[in-house]
Amino acid sequence: MRSKDLKMPETDWVLLAMALFEATGFLLLAFFRGFDIVPMILAVSMPLLLAAQALLLRRAYPHMDGYILLIANFLCGVGLIALYRLDPDRALKQLLFYGLGVLVMLAMTFLVARGTLLRRLRLPVMLLSLGALLLTLLIGEENGGAKNWIDLKIISVQPSEFVKVALVLCLALDLSEKRTVRQLLPVGLFAAGCVLLIVLQKDLGAVLICFLTCLTVYYVATSNWLLALFGLACAAAGSAVLYRLFDHVRTRVAIWQNPWDSPQGSGYQIIQSLIAIASGGLTGLGLGLGSPDVVPVAESDFIFSAICEEFGIVVGLVLLLLYVILFARGLLLAMRARSSFHALLSVGAVTSLALQTFMIVGGVIKMVPLTGVTLPFVSYGGSSMLSSMLMLGILQGVSIAVGQQDESEWRLARAREEAQEF
């Protein structure tokens, strides 16, 4: 018997709606461009995978957050539908990473829930992150002005994606236990090193995400808003410096200010994105009936526009709402957590994912200058998928830990009550 507040919210209806959405999407794709058996299989297997995760995992680990789990997996499903429509080969690759992602998510969940092993991994993770970033600088490949890829023959890796996870882990570990400047020096140096190396890669989207995540976690841990504000001021000053230093930053800002200056040149991407969104209108053109492939890199950076075109702005807004629910539940976990380690972990994971979502969605609708980051769970990209899934694992680990705390406390209270009755 469990008390009411420990019971998980009812998610069956949400699960059903999401499963139906995925099944319909893949079914439509099966008859798009002639009959295709692969989406037919996916139409059955994806909803099953969704349901299996939601029902089996929740049964085995009742303290996992059902909403977070459902939403993240649903977003992956929507991403796969959009990808399959754009490029079936890439979708199948992404499917592989999605499967892999579920596994690393589970691994991370247990790491976080158990906790002790994580402490021992701290130093290797730090060294590995810095090493990977350095390696990227040396042998990396340039992509859209940023040098943030390593080609490992079979697959390409984007180390900055994983560094985000490492930062969240290390910051939470150190800031929850250590207080003095000297104690915090290693993690401070690590964070500064990461940000600096990513700046050198000219991957400014990742720089912003890492820096602001560090700042937020630091603020939540220490309540030192003065220093946090100072950090923000530094970020503003740093942006100004980067603006003058890097050509492609200036171009990005100029495009953001007025893409219509060169609709066929530098403004092409963003204008095509706006046109795609506008063409879809509120309810969308219908899956397969639009031309989202006109937008360059529709499968990763601009996937939100591609989805808006065919599914409609309403679905775009619903996706945003789902993200908000996911992030809000993550932060509610942080508020419920007894240990500051767990609280900081979920604040870090949510901040990183939320900033990334905001920057790319804001970018493709021309609200903020475009930074080439991916839409978590949805965009095409192995590194991005795995890193988003690792963040999800962090949140689930915290959820389990928090749930177990609550339950043991409740047991204790109950035992006391029973003892008093005697």
Place this chain on the structure above:
Amino acid sequence: MKRNARAVLCAMLALFAALGGYFFYAVYNNGSRWFTTPYNTRLRQARGSVIAGDILDRNGTVLVTSAADGSREYPTSRETRKALSHVLGDVQGQVPTGAESFLAADLLGFNASLSDRVSQLFAEKRRGSDVILTIDADLQTYIAQQFPEDHNGAVAVLNYKTGEVLALYSKPEYDAKHPENFAGADDESGVLLNRATQGRYAPGSVFKIVTLACALENIPGVQERTFKCEGVYPVTEEMDLIDTEGEGHGELTLEEAFAKSCNIAFGQLALELGEDKLRATAERMGFNGNFLFEDLIVYESIFPQTMKDEGELAWTGVGQGNLMAVPMHMALIAGAVGNGGTMVEPQLVLAVRGASGGESSRLNPRAALQCMRQDVAATIEAYMIETVENGTGTRAAVEGHTIAGKTGTAQVNSSGGKYSPHAWFVGYCAEEDFPYAIAVVVENGGSGGSTAARLAGKVLSRAIKNAQ
């Protein structure tokens, strides 16, 4: 820590609320413009796979239809087609403000309702929606016939209560059926330009409506004043204010000064009001504003941001200087006077008819600007009626109806040879049943009181007749 996490939660919610809000706002405001840009390849593709819908006028006359092979056909007479060509535009998008481009989302079925889409699921070629314009093809053809030969210019007619645009004529004419004849037409001739919505002209004395509104709102008792006009009034050492009449109007009340279009009186008023007040009134009426209406784009009229001296201020008060006005905008201002000070949003689409026949109204009368106080509008109306009854605008009179108006004779500044001034008339029918406002510009047409006012009177009379 719990409190800090809550702060992060609030910040996150605010950030995403802003994102969602901006998203919705941006698409709502600019969506149709984004969609109809020539860079939207979907439109080109769709023309191959979708049979575009018809374009009809308010009386059901089919202006453009699609042939079996999908090409566009024009069932009306050559005269009507040419008169309407700027409104219709062409499939190549040479006149990007035309209905073919601007309303492409409807014509090509991008906005089709769910039932329309389902009913066409298995059709070989989908069909777009028909668009019913607010335009009166007969009235527009009549305008083309009556427009002075050998002159270019523009006419805009609208219902100032609902915003329905009845006519939007621009000359030189363009031919939507043969856009290839105009390919690469140079900007000089401006044949691809819809002068009624995109032409910028010095307004001349029609701007005195704005100066008058500003004076009525800012100078108490100005109606009781008298002005002395001797034909010339020195403002600065090098600049005199000159009246077109030369000898001067003698002693005048404000109403007489308006009806006779006395430059001396209105120049003095502008000097007394000052640049800032005049600009404030002008901007309240939409000068320097961005008119991105849902159905059509009206270029912005310009009230200069800075003035070099008092001389320019005085001349601005009588509609010269560096002022620029768009005919449609002036028609909207005249309409606002008739509508008690409220400017309506002009509307070009009456209804849209889906492929399966369901018609949905798109007329959505709403205010665009609150231009002036109601009592000020009533006074201006009285002065404008006096102008048509006894002042410079007598030729605009329509027998049996009350017409309010203001003439304008705008000097054309040019370094080269001497040009005749542009002739303006703006006004409206001041009757509940026939709420029609009009703006006429005849380029180099001479005095506004003769050419422009005469044309306006004929057009208003036809509009009233068509409504009966």
